[in-house]
Amino acid sequence: MKQEHERTCKERVEDHLQGRIEDLRKLWDAYRQGVEDIEDLGNIYEYGLCFNYVERDEDVKGQEEPYFRYQLSWGGPSDEFRFFTGPDFEINRIEYWFLDWFDGASITLSGEDESLLEEIWQWFKEAGSVQAEFDKWKS
Secondary structure (H helix, E strand, O other), X not given: OOOHHHOOHHHHHHHXXXXXXXXXXXXXXXXXXXXOOEXXXXXXXXXXXXXXXXXXXXXXXXXXXXXXXXXXXXXXXXEEEEEEEOOOOOEEEEEEEEEOOOOEEEEEOOXXXXXXXXXXXXXXXXXXXXXXXXXXXXX
């Protein structure tokens, strides 16, 4: 059996997505119930590393169109959710990306996973983060 670091991103992406969804579901439920922190996870405000806008770069595979990134970890490996929207900031699709040193794989969310991330997107939008990050990129 291959060690974790010997497996490709394509072989690991599903497991990592499910772990992130599990964490986010716990954090989101706690947030909605007014619970401050969850032991070993913290809170929804501190879970990700950043939320930002990534402009289109045709020279980079997977970046042929702009998106908003909710980055959860960085380095090798890193992972993030990518929100692809129209000019009105309405979601067209949400992808989860798992990246590790010259390798990467993604999954387009659907069902309950997609619904959870749509709620989190609305939270970013209502807080003004979506517009602020887009405006920062424009300036």
